[in-house]
Amino acid sequence: MIDVEKYFKKADLIPAVIQEESTGEVLMLAYMNRESMQKTLETGYTWFWSRSRQELWNKGATSGHLQKIVSIKGDCDDDTLLIKVIQTGAACHTGSHSCFFNDIEFSKDGE
Numbered sequence: 001m002i003d004v005e006k007y008f009k010k011a012d013l014i015p016a017v018i019q020e021e022s023t024g025e026v027l028m029l030a031y032m033n034r035e036s037m038q039k040t041l042e043t044g045y046t047w048f049w050s051r052s053r054q055e056l057w058n059k060g061a062t063s064g065h066l067q068k069i070v071s072i073k074g075d076c077d078d079d080t081l082l083i084k085v086i087q088t089g090a091a092c093h094t095g096s097h098s099c100f101f102n103d104i105e106f107s108k109d110g111e
Contacts, residue, residue, distance in 0.1 A: 004037050010079050013049060018091065020098075021070040021084040027091035028099040030059070032081065044069050046083060065089035 007014055013031040020027055030048040032040065036056050039047040046059040046067040060066035067085040074081055092099040 002041060004034055004041070006078050007037065007074065007081070008034055010077075013051070014079055014081060016046075016048065016081040016083055018046065018067060019082060019084050020087050020091075022086070025098055026100055027067075027085070027087060027097070037081075040069065040072075040083075046085065059091075060088065063089065065091065067091070 013033055014037075016030050016032050018027045018030065019025065030046075031051060032047070033049040033056075036047040036049050039056070039058075043058075046069065048057055048059060049055075050057050066088045067083075068088070070084045070086060072081055072083050087097070090097050092101075
């Protein structure tokens with residue numbers, strides 16, 4: 001079994017980037033603590049720590065918009081996860097498929 005503790009040497013929460021396996025689209029970013037990571041590994045579905053509610057939450061438990069895990073990778077520093085999922089329904093609480101839909105304008109080539 002995986003050593004969950006190695007991911008929490010720097011902080012009590014780690015970011016988890018959730019990506020749709022079939023398209024590569026980034027769906028959301030959420031945070032995991034030790035317990036949510038352990039539940040994720042045990043169940044095969046995503047569990048996170050809600051920073052605003054200060055509680056564990058199973059993505060899709062109330063909406064039915066579940067995230068079935070296909071793979072999990074740790075980054076080179078063991079402090080961020082990339083989780084590829086099969087997404088049922090919308091990933092975003094707004095009803096959008098992805099949480100990343102707000103365009104931000106920026107200067108291209110210093111223009």
